[in-house]
Amino acid sequence: MSQYEKAWQAVLQRIDRACRAAGRTAGSVHLLAVSKTFPADAVRAVYAAGQRAFGENYVQEAAAKRESLADLADVEWHLIGPLQANKTAIAAAGFDWIESVDRMKIAQRLSDQRPESCLPLSVCVQVNASGEASKSGVTPEAAVAFARGVAGLPRLRLRGIMGIPAPTSDATVARAQFRVLHECFDGCREAGLAVDTLSMGMSADLELAITEGSTQVRVGTAIFGDRSA
Numbered sequence: 004m005s006q007y008e009k010a011w012q013a014v015l016q017r018i019d020r021a022c023r024a025a026g027r028t029a030g031s032v033h034l035l036a037v038s039k040t041f042p043a044d045a046v047r048a049v050y051a052a053g054q055r056a057f058g059e060n061y062v063q064e065a066a067a068k069r070e071s072l073a074d075l076a077d078v079e080w081h082l083i084g085p086l087q088a089n090k091t092a093i094a095a096a097g098f099d100w101i102e103s104v105d106r107m108k109i110a111q112r113l114s115d116q117r118p119e120s121c122l123p124l125s126v127c128v129q130v131n132a133s134g135e136a137s138k139s140g141v142t143p144e145a146a147v148a149f150a151r152g153v154a155g156l157p158r159l160r161l162r163g164i165m166g167i168p169a170p171t172s173d174a175t176v177a178r179a180q181f182r183v184l185h186e187c188f189d190g191c192r193e194a195g196l197a198v199d200t201l202s203m204g205m206s207a208d209l210e211l212a213i214t215e216g217s218t219q220v221r222v223g224t225a226i227f228g229d230r231s232a
């Protein structure tokens with residue numbers, strides 16, 4: 004077993020244990036392997052272990068990696084980093100999901116630029132649950148109305164809500180932020196939007212996120228190692 008496979012298995016076990024502890028069915032939480040800054044060979048190793056969904060933060064870096072991995076036909080690529088208007092065409096063609104949609108201008112461009120040969124692009128609305136001015140994302144108050152607008156675009160498929168809580172060692176603070184995201188997700192459902200994804204939780208806090216209802220954890224460090232190493 005490769006080091007990557009071991010680490011990947013260990014993350015799956017953490018997810019499984021957290022699901023049990025929360026009384027949730029195993030398999031109700033998907034794992035997105037965040038491969039940003041790691042080379043195509045590392046993605047290949049984790050793919051070989053069985054992982055199919057990979058998350059990237061940078062449009063150009065992801066495009067280069069996709070090219071080296073073109074022989075792996077069933078990889079699902081998710082963009083989880085900020086997206087600038089001048090990169091929407093590459094993103095709309097190269098990704099299966101964009102989880103960081105927080106401006107209507109970007110959503111509109113993604114819908115316009117999604118190639119006809121592809122299925123509608125799956126998207127999540129990014130919500131800023133911490134209120135930090137530096138963070139991307141719509142406010143929790145604006146999330147449902149914004150999501151409704153996104154869902155109305157013809158070449159996008161609204162999947163749900165994504166959030167990146169402010170790093171904190173205080174579980175109470177982290178929990179409160181996860182709850183805000185969960186409320187936005189519930190708000191979408193109550194508004195009749197067919198959402199199925201609440202993307203929250205990373206290497207350090209995936210158990211807490213699962214307790215608070217996450218359906219997709221985005222895990223980099225715990226699978227690929229330290230990015231600053």
Ligand SMILES: *Cc1c(COP(=O)(O)O)cnc(C)c1O
Pocket residue numbers: 037039060083084167205206207221222223224225
């Ligand atoms: C890098 C990143 C992750 C993964 O974080 P780890 O702490 O390495 O697991 C998850 N989500 C987003 C948006 C990221 O940028």
